[in-house]
Amino acid sequence: MTTTRFAPSPTGYIHVGNLRTALMNHLIARKAGGTFILRIDDTDPERSKQEYVDAIQEDLEWLGLSWDRIERQSDRLARYEAAAQQLRDEGRLYECFETPTELDLKRKKQLNMGKPPVYDRAALALSDAEKEALRAERGNGHWRFKLDHERIEWTDGILGDLSIDAASVSDPVLIRGDGQFLYTPASVCDDIDFGVTHVVRGSDHVTNTATQIQIIKALGGTVPEFAHHSLLTGPQGEALSKRLGTLSLRDLRAAGVEPMALVSLMARLGSSDPVELRADMEAVAEGFDLGHFGSAPTKFDERDLYPLTARVLHEMPLAEVAGDVAAAGVPEALAEEFWAVMRDNITTRKDLAGWWQLCANGAEPVIEDEDRAFVAEAMALLPEGPFDGDTWGNWTKAVKDATGRKGRGLFMPLRKALTGQGHGPDMSALMPLLQVVKARG
The missing domain is CATH 3.40.50.620 (HUPs)
Structure with missing residues (x-):
């Protein structure tokens, strides 16, 4: 499965x-x-x-x-503690007491020496008495997983064959000093217990995957197939x-x-x-x-x-957007016709409200100076509403006969006068929805 x-x-x-x-x-x-x-x-x-x-x-x-x-991981803290104890018993989890400042100084020193900034496992050399003294001074330490210094290899579902030398990676911290389990031990336990077979995640997790493979094996789990996008x-x-x-x-x-x-x-x-x-x-x-x-x-x-x-x-059929059409203010009797006209002229559902406002209240006409006399003459020929599917064709034919205009010079000024814009639905289909034409005034 x-x-x-x-x-x-x-x-x-x-x-x-x-x-x-x-x-x-x-x-x-x-x-x-x-x-x-x-x-x-x-x-x-x-x-x-x-x-x-x-x-x-x-x-x-x-x-x-x-x-x-x-x-929810918060329901599984007892399971994580049991896994941590298993790793302690097997010598794979050890307590460390360095402060963030001390760790930073160690990293800088290693870099200055041309070495990779890998944790030096100094905590493994501490005696029980030294640990007790550090706990008394600093509180509980954080816990690191002791990696086996060997190559960790797997075939990634996207990146192909991968190999990481565990010696080039710091032993990962699994538990903070305040007892909080970090991502890695909790995730490993969950993947084991839930039978996760495939893990896909970002390529920034590749190194984490290498260490998790060792932890999964240490806990007796089956390593899932990993892929890093x-x-x-x-x-x-x-x-x-x-x-x-x-x-x-x-x-x-x-x-x-x-x-x-x-x-x-x-x-x-x-x-x-x-x-x-x-x-x-x-x-x-x-x-x-x-x-x-x-x-x-x-x-x-x-x-x-x-x-x-x-x-x-x-x-989309009207049924899937009926709520949006109604919210835009469209009367139920006009909803089907409105959607049929507007569906090809919107980018998002939010655009519906603007189109209905245009239909219901009219649009501020956009008229170029050279077209003012032409538009005024055309508007005098526009019949009273309500309009139907033939209104646009009949009207533009009458305007063409009266003015001699044709093509774009005829249609575009009229569209912009009625809708305030140079694009939109087919005007023959839009006209029956227009309740108000401001250009008349």
Whole structure:
């Protein structure tokens, strides 16, 4: 059984970088008919908040990313402590007492000597009496996992064969001095206990993966298949990390982005496959192949979401937008006709309100100086409403016969006089919706 997980920390809102990881893991599970776990990494009691847990679930549901079970790390602290004790008993977890300042000085000294800044394992030489004295002076120490200094190798689902020399990596801290379990031991225990078979995450976790493989083996677990996707950059290749806070899923939703537009883009971004708009999550999963993704940084431009959003809306029946049409103020009797006319002329649902305001209250006419006499003559020929599907054709023919104008010189000034803009729906279809024509005045 294929089992994957998405493991957000409830310390903020999900952004597009998180989504990439969530979506890949979700699609792997769904394509294989497996299990997708939502794991809430809430071991940090100070920063974890229930409002963010609720927001994470809400955002995933909006996108259509369903989970088969939900787990919270705060419910599993006893399990993590038991695993830590097992590692202590096996001599793989040892207590250290260096302060951050002391560690920084050690790193600088090593760098000055041309050596890699790796923890020197000085704590292993401490006697029990020295440890007791340090605890009395500084409080409890932090706990590091003792790596076997050997090459750690695995075949990555995206990056291919990888190998890291454990001697070039500091023994990772698993437990802080205040007793809080960090990401690594909790994640390893969960992956073992929940039977996680595939882990997809960002390429910034490659070194973490190497150390986790050793910890998994030390605890007697089965190593899952790992894959590390490239990190997102801005459209010019600039670092996106500082902007992720403004690219939360709820911000994109508030901007009018449709969920399938976002999912369709993120499911192909960074792969050799073209971006194709899909109708539902099943179709996205069917065409997903992790092996088609590359290692190069992936450019993300939120502007790409809006043409896709427009295409999603163009295919929607009225039933799926009826609430938005009503909220824009459109009377129920006109809703179907209004949507049929406007669906191809909006980028997001938010645009509906502006179009109805134009229909209901009229638009400020835009008339070029050279067209003023022409528009005045044309407006004198415009029949009284209500208009129908033949009004535009009959009116423009009468204006053409009276003025001799034709083509763009005939149609564009009239469109701009009625709608205040040079683009929009076919005027024959729009005219029956116009309740007010300000250009008459």
